[in-house]
Amino acid sequence: MRLIMFGAPGSGKGTQADLLCARLGVPSVSTGNILRAAIAAGTEVGAEAEQYVTSGRLVPDEIMLRLITERLAKPDCEKGFILDGYPRTLPQAQALEAAGVEIDAVVSIDTQDADIERRLSGRRVCGGCGKSYHVTYNPPAKEGICDDCGSPVTRRPDDDPQVVASRLRLYHSTTEPLRARYEEMGLLRSVDAGGGIAEIAERVLAALGVR
Numbered sequence: 001m002r003l004i005m006f007g008a009p010g011s012g013k014g015t016q017a018d019l020l021c022a023r024l025g026v027p028s029v030s031t032g033n034i035l036r037a038a039i040a041a042g043t044e045v046g047a048e049a050e051q052y053v054t055s056g057r058l059v060p061d062e063i064m065l066r067l068i069t070e071r072l073a074k075p076d077c078e079k080g081f082i083l084d085g086y087p088r089t090l091p092q093a094q095a096l097e098a099a100g101v102e103i104d105a106v107v108s109i110d111t112q113d114a115d116i117e118r119r120l121s122g123r124r125v126c127g128g129c130g131k132s133y134h135v136t137y138n139p140p141a142k143e144g145i146c147d148d149c150g151s152p153v154t155r156r157p158d159d160d161p162q163v164v165a166s167r168l169r170l171y172h173s174t175t176e177p178l179r180a181r182y183e184e185m186g187l188l189r190s191v192d193a194g195g196g197i198a199e200i201a202e203r204v205l206a207a208l209g210v211r
Helices: 013-024 031-041 044-053 061-072 090-098 113-121 161-175 177-184 197-208
Strands: 002-006 028-030 081-084 105-110 123-126 132-134 188-192
Touching: 002 013, 002 177, 013 028, 013 081, 013 105, 013 197, 028 031, 028 061, 031 044, 031 061, 031 081, 044 061, 061 090, 090 177, 105 177, 105 197, 113 123, 113 161, 161 177, 177 188, 188 197
Parallel strands: 002 081, 002 105, 028 081, 105 188
Antiparallel strands: 123 132
16 A cells, blocks of 8 residues: 555654554655654755754755655565655645655544644654654653663654644644545545544554455
8 A cells, every 4th residue: 555644743643654554564654754864864955954843844845855755766665655744735745746656545643733732742752763652651661761772762852832833833724735635536534533542543444444
């Protein structure tokens, strides 16, 4: 399957993408992880993107398209992939289509802004491997330390409350209109984000007809 995980920042789409890629045997392509890796590596494109990521603004389309098409061209994406965090705008969706990237379904993880703000205030991310945690719902076994690689687990700059509010405003004004486009194309699969991670995962599988 070639899928897009769709939803507001902090909706849990990244976690669901990871679970789904394990179930389907295809890679999860997270724009957030791609961006953070480029920033950490100090690449030219990473330096360009950093000023946007840390302030909660959308990264320019030309930067995102470069990162995404390079990633999807790798051998592990030949049998399918799950895009997490892209496209975010109508021009990005059109650019993706123009690049010849075909999509089978768009999974929308639906939640309320108040729930987003509560989730992001407790979210923590490993600085080494990028694994996500939550201080309440999914804490590491040892406080502040990643279970997988032992690197420090910290709050991302874009999870600051003021930045979160800015990101949600951007989402509602620029990203939500994509729902109508994908619904018209018959690709949209809406999933309620209420409940635990496993419960949401079951809804995602059911929406895709995966048993």
